[in-house]
Amino acid sequence: GKQITHNLKSRASEFIFYALALDESTDMAGTAQLAIFIKGVDVHKIKKKTETLAALYPLKDTTKLQDLLEAVT
Template sequence: MAGSESFSIALDESTDLSDTVQLAIFIRGVDKEFTITEELLALQLLKGTTTAEDIFNEVQNIFISFGSPWLKLVGVYTDGAPSMAGLRKGFTGILNEKATELNVQKMI
């Protein structure tokens, strides 16, 4: 999020009526003047599997395409599904494993 000092993301994975899995990525950022902005960053269609690794890769690709540095990430909120919130095999678990590599604080 351009101009943000820090931001958090919220992830929601759902399946539509045609059995297509969609990943909604919301972002909330705060700038130097403490102005908060919130928006839908992306709605990604997931093809094939929807493992935590697949979700992590989609989020990472979105961060790259929008120029959002992991360093400014301060919070992650998920829908609580095992592929999202699992401490070892969920999105947050993968993020914590890669925290040093991505230069981000551990989320848990």
């Protein structure tokens, strides 16, 4: 929740343009995970585009929309 928001704001502040991508995957132990990627154009290196994993969080039980929303709020 709050930590996700802090991490994303920190990374996004370095970009003049950015986009977020959310992806659900399952690790080798069978735990569902939410991966949040941020892609942007760095304010100091305008010609350089960056894509980075901003956060990776385990989900409680399922990968339904409600579970994803609870992970990021």
